[in-house]
Amino acid sequence: MIQVNLDRVLVDRKITSKMLAAGVDITPANLSILKTGKAKGIRFETLSKICEVLDCQPGDILEYVPDERPSQD
Template identity: 65%
Template sequence: MIEVTLDFMLLKRKMSSKELAQRIGITQANLSILKTGKAHGVRFETLNKICKELDCQPGDLLQYKPDNEDDEK
């Protein structure tokens, strides 16, 4: 599963979700969906804007964690 670590980067950069959403031109609701991992996908254009504003790499925002086999049952 992919874990979104956007909250960590926002804290690290001392930026609010509201400020990031305004800077990259998306709604706070859409940013919240991304932050909580409920998004089914993210456009490269959006990811590019986030990385530019937070001065980070995509790997700083997304982390792969193997699925726990017990969770699948």
């Protein structure tokens, strides 16, 4: 599972969602979908713009979290 840590990075950078949406040139609604992890994917171009505005790396925003379900051997 991919976990989106965008809220944490926004707080760390003292930037609002509205400011980020304007800086990346996406709608606040689309940014909300990304922040909540409901997005099916993200374009590299959008991810690059987010990283540029937030001065961060993609790994600061996206994190792989292994599924905790037991394997069925």
